[in-house]
Amino acid sequence: DVAFVQAMIPHHQGAIDMARAVLQFGKDDQVKVWANQIITAQRAEIAAMQEWLKQHAK
Template identity: 50%
Template sequence: MAEMQHVHSAHQPNEMQNALMESMSAMHRDMEKGMQYQDADVAFAASMLPHHEGAVKMAEIELKYGKDPELRQLAENIIKAQQSEIQFMQQWLETHQTKQ
């Protein structure tokens, strides 16, 4: 419970918290842009792409600031797994987004 109180205290966010908030805000903003498309497939890919990019950014923040070896390994795994999906969605959108 003490940890939860710490999160909700009135202190100024530190560098790590600012990085996480910035990455989350950008991810949500860019995910919402994907909803502009009428085609469900394009909207899905255009929204999921920033979601995956956001996961990579959060994992990079974990690697920069985190200390727990298991979470650092998870962050590395997330980066590796998301990169191929990011590449697939980018390529898919290049060929399908122009057909709108």
């Protein structure tokens, strides 16, 4: 479980980075809406996983 969560954090960060690129260079408004939603959701999930790791990765 710990290894999975540790691997998911950079995976989610990669999604955030991709979404930021779309916000900077993308043209389609709907895609930008999705990118913002992804950023919000992935940041929240990263925070939750970091908290989980504090309790379980010992």
